[in-house]
Amino acid sequence: MSESAKLSALKVGVDVPWVTSWTGEPVLGVRPCASVNGALAIVQADNAGYGKPLYSQNHAVRQRLTIRDMLCPMCGQPTTPEDRYTQVAHPFAAGSLRASGRGDALPADIDDDRILIDAGAIAPLHKACSSRSLRYCPHLKADPHIDVRAFPRSWVVLPLMARAEAPPQLFLAQARPARAIPVIGFLQLCGLTDDRDPAWRNRQPLAG
Ligand SMILES: [Zn+2]
Numbered sequence: 001m002s003e004s005a006k007l008s009a010l011k012v013g014v015d016v017p018w019v020t021s022w023t024g025e026p027v028l029g030v031r032p033c034a035s036v037n038g039a040l041a042i043v044q045a046d047n048a049g050y051g052k053p054l055y056s057q058n059h060a061v062r063q064r065l066t067i068r069d070m071l072c073p074m075c076g077q078p079t080t081p082e083d084r085y086t087q088v089a090h091p092f093a094a095g096s097l098r099a100s101g102r103g104d105a106l107p108a109d110i111d112d113d114r115i116l117i118d119a120g121a122i123a124p125l126h127k128a129c130s131s132r133s134l135r136y137c138p139h140l141k142a143d144p145h146i147d148v149r150a151f152p153r154s155w156v157v158l159p160l161m162a163r164a165e166a167p168p169q170l171f172l173a174q175a176r177p178a179r180a181i182p183v184i185g186f187l188q189l190c191g192l193t194d195d196r197d198p199a200w201r202n203r204q205p206l207a208g
Contacts, residue, residue: 005051012048017133018076019066019123021057024050030164030183035064041184042162055139058121060185066123067157067187073122074129084124084151086191087133087140089117093200097190105158115195117152121160121186124151152191159184 005024010016024047033041042060058073066073070084095112097103125133130148134140162185197203 005047008049008051008053010049010053013075016049016053016055017074018048018071019058019062019073020048021054021059022048022050023052023054025059027060030181033061033064033184035061035068036159036184036187039159039184040181042164058186063121064184064187067121067189071123072125072129074125074133077126079124079126079151081153083126085127085130085148086117086119086122086124086151087130087146087148088122088143089119089147089149089151089191090145091115091117091193091195091197092190093197093203095200096203102158105156107156110156110192111196113196113198113200115193115197116156116190117149117193119151119189119191121188123189152193154192156190156192158188158190160186160188 005022008016008022012018012020016022021044025045028043028045030040031043032038033043035041041064044060046061048059048062062076063073065071066076070079071077072079092115093112094103094106094110094114094116097106097116098112134146134148140146161182163180164183
């Protein structure tokens with residue numbers, strides 16, 4: 001830890017969202033990470049509360065844990081099906097995700113016209129934590145896309161891939177290694193609703 005990374009007076013999970021990165025948490029590179037069952041992922045030092053909060057930057061490992069374990073990104077505690085709310089939810093049809101080439105994570109029994117809601121990289125929050133964040137966070141206050149709604153009981157997790165320089169030891173056996181490898185950055189969460197959109201083919205393709 002560097003000199004600049006002193007323990008902040010701001011409390012993690014109270015004054016600053018649990019998922020937020022701090023300047024005392026440098027990116028360590030690419031490693032197999034337990035948050036994604038040992039797959040190669042971007043890994044960051046774990047020193048929440050040290051240095052200054054980087055509000056616009058989620059912590060790579062904590063972000064994946066919020067999605068994997070349904071932890072509230074604000075307080076870091078688990079949400080329950082009865083108290084699980086999303087602030088940004090863009091509806092799309094399963095078929096449009098398959099058409100985009102990112103449908104691998106979708107179970108085959110989900111029909112193309114089934115509607116999912118894209119929560120992006122933000123896990124659902126407790127209702128109270130959502131209300132508090134909307135009251136105090138200037139970015140959220142100004143965001144016209146905020147649409148708080150209960151999160152569905154089922155969901156699908158999609159890895160958001162990044163390209164990274166591979167650690168050299170992974171490629172010792174190769175003479176001229178292809179050094180850029182796809183690795184998991186964040187995880188994307190999509191709630192599965194019971195709604196259907198028979199006309200999904202006529203809609204805008206899914207961005208991202
Ligand atoms: Zn919470």
